[in-house]
Structure formats: C-alpha cells, structure tokens
Amino acid sequence: MEPTGKVVAVRGATVLGETSTADRFSVGSYITIIMPESKILGVISSLELGPGGVIRFSANLFGKFDSGRFQRGTEELPYPGAVVEIPSESELDLIFNTHRRFDFALGEMSLLKGKKNYIDPDKFFSRHIAVVGATGSGKSCAVASILQKVARLPGARIILLDLHDEYGDAFGDLAERINIGEFELPYWAMNFDELLETFIDPDDPAARSESVVMSEIVLNSKRAKNLAYKDSITVDSPVYFDLTDVKVKMQSLDTERLPNGKEGPFYGDFTRFLFKFDTKVNDKRFEFLFKPKRFRTSETFSQFLELLFGLKSGKSVVVLNLSNVPPEVINALASLLARLVFDFNMWNPFRANLPILLVLEEAHNYLNVRGASQTARRTIERVVKEGRKYGISCMIVSQRPTDVAESVLSQCSNFVAMRLSNPDDQAYIAKLVPESMGDLLDVIPALKQGEGLLLGDASILPLRTKIDPPNPFPKSKDVDFFTKWSILPPAVDLQNVVERWRKINY
Numbered sequence: 100m101e102p103t104g105k106v107v108a109v110r111g112a113t114v115l116g117e118t119s120t121a122d123r124f125s126v127g128s129y130i131t132i133i134m135p136e137s138k139i140l141g142v143i144s145s146l147e148l149g150p151g152g153v154i155r156f157s158a159n160l161f162g163k164f165d166s167g168r169f170q171r172g173t174e175e176l177p178y179p180g181a182v183v184e185i186p187s188e189s190e191l192d193l194i195f196n197t198h199r200r201f202d203f204a205l206g207e208m209s210l211l212k213g214k215k216n217y218i219d220p221d222k223f224f225s226r227h228i229a230v231v232g233a234t235g236s237g238k239s240c241a242v243a244s245i246l247q248k249v250a251r252l253p254g255a256r257i258i259l260l261d262l263h264d265e266y267g268d269a270f271g272d273l274a275e276r277i278n279i280g281e282f283e284l285p286y287w288a289m290n291f292d293e294l295l296e297t298f299i300d301p302d303d304p305a306a307r308s309e310s311v312v313m314s315e316i317v318l319n320s321k322r323a324k325n326l327a328y329k330d331s332i333t334v335d336s337p338v339y340f341d342l343t344d345v346k347v348k349m350q351s352l353d354t355e356r357l358p359n360g361k362e363g364p365f366y367g368d369f370t371r372f373l374f375k376f377d378t379k380v381n382d383k384r385f386e387f388l389f390k391p392k393r394f395r396t397s398e399t400f401s402q403f404l405e406l407l408f409g410l411k412s413g414k415s416v417v418v419l420n421l422s423n424v425p426p427e428v429i430n431a432l433a434s435l436l437a438r439l440v441f442d443f444n445m446w447n448p449f450r451a452n453l454p455i456l457l458v459l460e461e462a463h464n465y466l467n468v469r470g471a472s473q474t475a476r477r478t479i480e481r482v483v484k485e486g487r488k489y490g491i492s493c494m495i496v497s498q499r500p501t502d503v504a505e506s507v508l509s510q511c512s513n514f515v516a517m518r519l520s521n522p523d524d525q526a527y528i529a530k531l532v533p534e535s536m537g538d539l540l541d542v543i544p545a546l547k548q549g550e551g552l553l554l555g556d557a558s559i560l561p562l563r564t565k566i567d568p569p570n571p572f573p574k575s576k577d578v579d580f581f582t583k584w585s586i587l588p589p590a591v592d593l594q595n596v597v598e599r600w601r602k603i604n605y
C-alpha cells in the first residue's frame with residue numbers, strides 16, 4: 100500500500116492527520132495506521148482544507164489488525180508521524196467477514212456497495228435491542244425486516260406488542276395474530292400494581308386507603324376461591340378472584356355505621372372510587388378484561404398462556420394487536436403482557452430452550468418516565484434488567500427516545516439508530532451507545548429512509564446500513580398526498596367509517 104497520509108496528533112481514541120490525496124478520503128471511509136507490529140483501523144469523521152492545499156482529517160479508532168485477525172478496540176495508540184494508508188480489499192474483507200459464519204445481515208453497508216453487513220445474531224438478539232428514529236424513518240419496516248429474517252427458524256419465539264395494527268400481515272402464516280380486544284385478558288391475571296393502575300386514580304385523596312383496602316379484599320378473595328393454594332397465595336398470584344367482592348366490600352365500608360350509630364372509619368371515602376369502578380366494569384369496551392367468558396377459573400390460566408404465547412399453534416411470531424384496546428388501559432396491559440412473558444419464562448424450567456424476544460413498538464407511549472403511569476415502565480425495567488437470566492430479550496422501538504426511560508434504554512446492547520432530527524434525541528442516543536462513537540453519530544440526522552446506523556457489540560464496527568426492505572411491508576405505508584390528490588377519490592362510505600369507529604369505541 101502506498102502511504103497516503105500521516106498522523107499529526109492523537110487525542111484519546113481520535114487522531115488528527117494530514118493527506119495530499121483527498122480523493123481517497125471521505126467521511127465514513129476507513130484508514131489504517133501503521134504501527135511497528137500491527138495496523139490500527141480508523142474511520143474518518145471529518146475533513147477540511149488546510150494551508151497549502153493539504154487535507155486535514157480526523158478519525159475515530161475502532162480496532163486493529165494483529166496476526167492476520169481483526170479485533171475490535173485497541174490498547175495501542177498511534178503516535179504523531181505514523182503512516183496512514185487506505186486498507187486493502189482483503190483487509191476490509193477480514194473485518195466484514197468476522198461474523199460471516201452466521202450468514203445473518205440486516206442489509207447492505209451504505210458506504211460499501213454490494214457488501215452485506217454481517218452481524219453476530221446471537222449477540223444481537225440476546226442482549227436487548229433499541230430501534231430508534233424519527234417518525235417515518237423506517238423503524239417499523241426495519242422491525243418487520245429483521246423479524247422476517249428469523250421467523251422461519253423452527254424454534255423462533257417472538258411476541259410483538261402492536262399498538263397500531265401494523266404487523267398483522269407482515270409474517271404470513273408464520274404468525275399468530277391475536278386481537279386483544281376480542282381475545283380475553285382476564286383481570287385476575289394482573290398483579291396488584293396493574294390492578295391499582297386500572298382502578299385507582301393516584302390524585303384521589305383516598306387513593307392510599309383505597310389501595311390498602313383493595314389489596315386486602317383481593318387477597319382474601321383469591322384465598323377463598325383457591326383453597327388448594329391458600330397458604331402460598333399473595334395479592335400478586337395469577338389466580339382467579341371475584342371482582343364483585345371488591346365492590347361489595349368497598350360499598351359496605353363506604354356506608355358503614357358503627358354500633359353506636361357513628362360513621363365507620365371509611366364512611367364516604369370510597370364513593371368516588373365505586374362510581375368509577377362501576378362505570379369501568381360495566382363499560383362494554385372493557386368486557387375483554389372484566390367479564391371474561393373463557394378464562395373464568397384459575398384452572399384456565401395455563402390454557403390462557405398457551406393461546407396467548409402461540410404455544411398451541413407453534414407459530415414463531417405472536418402479534419398482539421392492541422389497536423382496539425381503550426387507551427386508558429394500554430399502560431396496564433403493556434405491563435401485564437410483558438410481565439406474563441417474563442414470569443412465564445422465569446418459572447419455565449426449560450427456558451434455556453425457549454428464548455423469547457419481546458418486541459415493544461411505540462414504547463415511548465408506556466415507558467415514559469414523566470408519564471402519569473409508571474407500572475409498565477417498572478415492569479419493563481425489571482424485564483430488561485433480569486430478562487437475560489431467563490431467556491427474555493426486548494426490542495424497544497421508539498420515535499422519541501428521550502421519552503423512553505433511560506433505565507430501560509441503557510440496558511440495550513445494540514442500537515439500530517435511524518434518522519433522528521431532534522437534537523435532544525441525538526444527544527440522548529450519543530449518551531447511551533455502548534462505546535464512544537465520537538463524531539460518527541453526526542450522520543444520524545442525514546440518514547435516508549430505511550437506513551440505520553448499527554451500533555453495539557453484535558456489529559464488528561458501527562456501520563451505516565441500508566436495511567433490507569421487508570417482504571411483505573408492515574401496514575405503515577407513507578401516504579403520497581400529492582399523488583392521491585391528483586386523482587378524484589372514490590366516494591367515502593360513511594356508514595362503514597362510523598361502524599368501524601363505533602366498534603372500536605363501544
């Protein structure tokens with residue numbers, strides 16, 4: 100290789116250098132720095148014209164070639180004056196073929212045409228993934244594309260929380276589609292936190308006494324209805340209890356008079372609670388939760404899990420469609436579903452053979468640290484902290500990473516960062532990514548639709564990648580306004596619109 104430049108200064112893992120052959124350098128391209136016994140690999144992060152026509156560049160150091168192998172990271176640092184070269188084709192192949200044996204790539208490298216970005220799929224899927232990017236940047240397509248690559252594996256098990264009914268057709272016969280509003284999620288599968296979230300308004304002055312009293316009632320009802328496990332039951336156990344017990348007992352306390360005719364200790368305290376409770380429990384939209392028909396006894400719990408996780412059908416992907424669920428309970432249900440997956444594998448002695456990927460779409464909706472409700476955040480925090488031990492991995496998908504609790508995102512080892520235009524979001528990601536990416540993250544606002552920067556330990560280098568288009572696409576197509584407006588639209592079937600609208604809301 101011809102020497103093409105030299106190192107001028109070294110600052111931590113960044114070097115500044117000079118070259119006179121500018122045509123071979125561009126931001127994102129690779130250089131090697133010659134050391135006595137190895138070669139260090141750098142990625143150009145900036146270029147500028149210096150005095151006398153010389154080109155100055157800065158580069159981040161990512162690894163080194165040593166004894167015919169490429170390794171990520173380097174303890175050795177270059178010195179000023181060291182020779183800079185452009186790596187040869189075979190050196191680049193050595194880097195990019197590191198993970199080739201798995202034959203798993205998310206797409207082509209944007210800057211090296213025709214070369215696939217092979218990653219280590221074991222590392223990628225087993226240590227939590229974040230897919231972030233502005234709206235329309237291509238997250239849902241990336242998720243569909245990534246999952247389609249593994250859905251055919253005979254043992255794959257993926258559970259996807261689909262908030263906008265986007266993924267129903269994305270996996271064909273490989274997926275079990277469950278419409279949560281039509282399926283049943285029996286209220287008694289909730290833990291106590293989720294019940295509180297559903298029934299108690301934290302701003303109600305009586306919230307504290309309501310929760311203490313309710314926990315006692317739920318526990319007693321669970322014990323009374325499940326005598327076989329009476330001594331081991333807690334308020335969180337997934338066993339049947341009767342919701343009317345809550346109403347009857349709270350009502351009697353709310354109207355209680357002591358033998359001396361004086362008002363009982365909770366007299367009038369629960370009136371508000373009872374009114375809301377009644378409204379909710381009798382609301383037709385909540386029938387799937389509060390009036391279960393199929394799952395009405397503790398014995399049905401295993402059948403419930405079997406259907407919910409697609410264990411019976413053996414399908415590798417289960418799409419849980421939450422689009423027709425009333426928004427008031429999304430938080431509690433996201434918590435419930437994520438927890439069921441976690442608890443299931445925690446108690447499953449064969450979990451090592453049943454690793455599950457839990458995909459959380461539009462995660463900012465229920466993982467917002469400033470949101471009124473924190474149940475889902477707490478649950479998912481636990482899942483990401485402890486999930487690895489139990490074979491549960493999460494894929495967190497969000498267009499507003501700053502709204503996703505740091506405690507959750509910081510547990511992700513791999514990031515697919517798509518175009519992010521908001522500087523706060525960019526800064527937030529820069530803080531979270533597992534290694535110092537230096538200026539490399541500057542490309543994030545300039546990424547094209549469907550292009551992502553792959554960061555983390557599954558990828559040999561942080562690489563700009565054109566994610567393969569999914570086939571089929573999820574139902575998230577951009578609407579071409581101008582094209583649509585250029586033709587006369589068909590008449591709107593208002594009756595149909597109204598009916599669909601009502602079906603969702605009643």
Ligand SMILES: Nc1ncnc2c1ncn2[C@@H]1O[C@H](COP(=O)(O)OP(=O)(O)OP(=O)(O)O)[C@@H](O)[C@H]1O
Binds near residue numbers: 233236577
């Ligand atoms: N990898 C890709 N290949 C081809 N087209 C893509 C790709 N990714 C995205 N697109 C196009 O971009 C559109 C928007 O993508 P997508 O719905 O995945 O964005 P998003 O980031 O999930 O947006 P939102 O945050 O609003 O959910 C898609 O309908 C598709 O037309």
Ligand SMILES: [Mg+2]
Binds near residue numbers: 239
């Ligand atoms: Mg999307």
